[in-house]
Amino acid sequence: MIYRIADALPVLRRTPDVVSALLDGLPDVWLYAIEGPGTWSPFDVLGHLIHGEKTDWMPRVEHLLAHGEALAFPVFDREAMFIASRGRKAADLLDEFATLRRASLERFAKLGLTDADLERRGLHPEFGSVTLGQHLATWVAHDMGHVSQIVRVMGRQYTDEVGPWGAYLSMLRPPSTGARPGA
Amino acid sequence: MIYRIADALPVLRRTPDVVSALLDGLPDVWLYAIEGPGTWSPFDVLGHLIHGEKTDWMPRVEHLLAHGEALAFPVFDREAMFIASRGRKAADLLDEFATLRRASLERFAKLGLTDADLERRGLHPEFGSVTLGQHLATWVAHDMGHVSQIVRVMGRQYTDEVGPWGAYLSMLRPPSTGARPGA
Numbered sequence: 595m596i597y598r599i600a601d602a603l604p605v606l607r608r609t610p611d612v613v614s615a616l617l618d619g620l621p622d623v624w625l626y627a628i629e630g631p632g633t634w635s636p637f638d639v640l641g642h643l644i645h646g647e648k649t650d651w652m653p654r655v656e657h658l659l660a661h662g663e664a665l666a667f668p669v670f671d672r673e674a675m676f677i678a679s680r681g682r683k684a685a686d687l688l689d690e691f692a693t694l695r696r697a698s699l700e701r702f703a704k705l706g707l708t709d710a711d712l713e714r715r716g717l718h719p720e721f722g723s724v725t726l727g728q729h730l731a732t733w734v735a736h737d738m739g740h741v742s743q744i745v746r747v748m749g750r751q752y753t754d755e756v757g758p759w760g761a762y763l764s765m766l767r768p769p770s771t772g773a774r775p776g777a
Numbered sequence: 778m779i780y781r782i783a784d785a786l787p788v789l790r791r792t793p794d795v796v797s798a799l800l801d802g803l804p805d806v807w808l809y810a811i812e813g814p815g816t817w818s819p820f821d822v823l824g825h826l827i828h829g830e831k832t833d834w835m836p837r838v839e840h841l842l843a844h845g846e847a848l849a850f851p852v853f854d855r856e857a858m859f860i861a862s863r864g865r866k867a868a869d870l871l872d873e874f875a876t877l878r879r880a881s882l883e884r885f886a887k888l889g890l891t892d893a894d895l896e897r898r899g900l901h902p903e904f905g906s907v908t909l910g911q912h913l914a915t916w917v918a919h920d921m922g923h924v925s926q927i928v929r930v931m932g933r934q935y936t937d938e939v940g941p942w943g944a945y946l947s948m949l950r951p952p953s954t955g956a957r958p959g960a
Contacts, residue, residue: 595934601806605931611798615791616924623784721941728940735939738932739948741799742925748788749921751778755914758904763915765922 597731598709607699609737610692613640616744618688625684627751636744640687641675643740647694649674651733652701658716658726659705666717780914781892790882792920793875796823799927801871808867810934819927823870824858826923830877832857834916835884841899841909842888849900 595601617625617636625637634642650670657667679687712727746765753766760766778784800808800819808820817825833853840850862870895910929948936949943949 595806595810595938597935597938601804604802604804605807608798608803612795615794615798619787620791621784621787623778624788627778718941724940724942727938728942731935731938731940732942732946735932735935735942735946735949738928739946741928742932742948745921745924745928749918749925752780752914752918755778755780755910756918757907757911757914758901759907759911759915759918763918763922765925766918 597712597727599707599712599730602730602734603699603702605734606695606737609643609741610688610695612741613643613691613744614688616741617684620684624748624751627747629747629750633747634743636747637679637684637687638675639740639744639747640684640691641679641682642672643737644687644691644694645671645674645678646736647691647698651729652698654716654729655702655705655726658714658729661716663715663717663723666719669719780895780910782890782895782913785913785917786882786885788917789878789920792826792924793871793878795924796826796874796927797871799924800867803867807931807934810930812930812933817926817930819930820862820867820870821858822923822927822930823867823874824862824865825855826920827870827874827877828854828857828861829919830874830881834912835881837899837912838885838888838909841897841912844899846898846900846906849902852902 617640620636626635628635649668654667657665707726712725712730714726715723716726716729718724749763749765753760756763756766800823803819809818811818832851837850840848890909895908895913897909898906899909899912901907932946932948936943939946939949
């Protein structure tokens with residue numbers, strides 16, 4: 595599917611409601627569940643989404659429009675939430691994410707960008723030259739990836755509990771380690 | 778995490794709101810998106826959740842309580858929605874799913890089951906003897922698996938569009954085919 599601004603906005607607009615529907619008022623046993631050492635809980639993912647809103651999505655759009663390929667985006671700290679979320683309540687984080695996303699989409703609308711702008715280029719600190727369209731498509735895919743992560747972490751809490759049904763629940767199986775079939 | 782009825786109910790109660798937050802009013806380009814031939818769209822997944830509500834979750838709870846291991850559950854048709862959803866609107870399906878889930882949880886509450894009942898046994902047509910607890914844990918994991926599927930299908934529409942960011946978006950990579958690393 596070709597990225598078009600008009601397709602992407604309805605998805606981006608919905609993400610705070612999706613995350614709130616999942617997490618608002620959910621017992622701590624789910625909010626702080628993880629998949630294993632070093633993995634993120636739903637609470638951690640929520641903090642990561644907030645940090646993306648503050649430092650990645652619209653800031654990089656504006657950076658790209660201002661600097662083109664002359665100046666690389668600042669590096670995004672994907673684990674900033676481990677400090678930023680400390681001691682905060684999930685309900686506050688959900689409100690903050692919804693407020694930030696609404697503001698992001700208002701800033702985006704004010705820029706008056708059209709699909710003709712999607713080929714404009716910026717400089718990624720690792721990838722080099724990237725397009726505005728790639729960055730904007732990533733915003734959507736990143737939202738979906740982290741919603742998927744939240745529900746995967748939750749579902750996997752019952753990997754042992756589902757007994758033989760695990761054979762039908764592909765989400766409960768860990769990602770392949772690359773081992774040969776039968777190995 | 779050990780399955781407990783009191784943990785599972787808040788998750789099951791939220792699923793219709795999660796699916797509605799994702800899909801209500803979403804443009805058709807997302808609702809009917811698929812990952813490839815023979816795969817399910819978000820619209821298909823919604824129909825599958827409805828069919829589960831009608832023929833799997835509470836019907837099997839009641840079947841198990843009535844028959845124990847003396848009579849196997851009827852087989853669940855996981856693709857019934859391809860006919861049942863035909864010609865229907867997503868908004869109607871979302872309403873139906875919410876109504877059915879609410880009714881399921883009311884039926885469940887009326888049974889007055891406690892965690893002491895989780896070891897009660899029934900007969901699965903394929904797996905043989907299973908416990909009520911396994912079936913109930915599967916209800917939660919199945920919900921999470923299909924929410925994950927909906928957002929995966931959506932995110933993967935932009936697999937090509939994200940350009941180099943695909944390296945960071947594990948959800949966009951197809952499941953391993955079992956090939957050896959480097960093959």
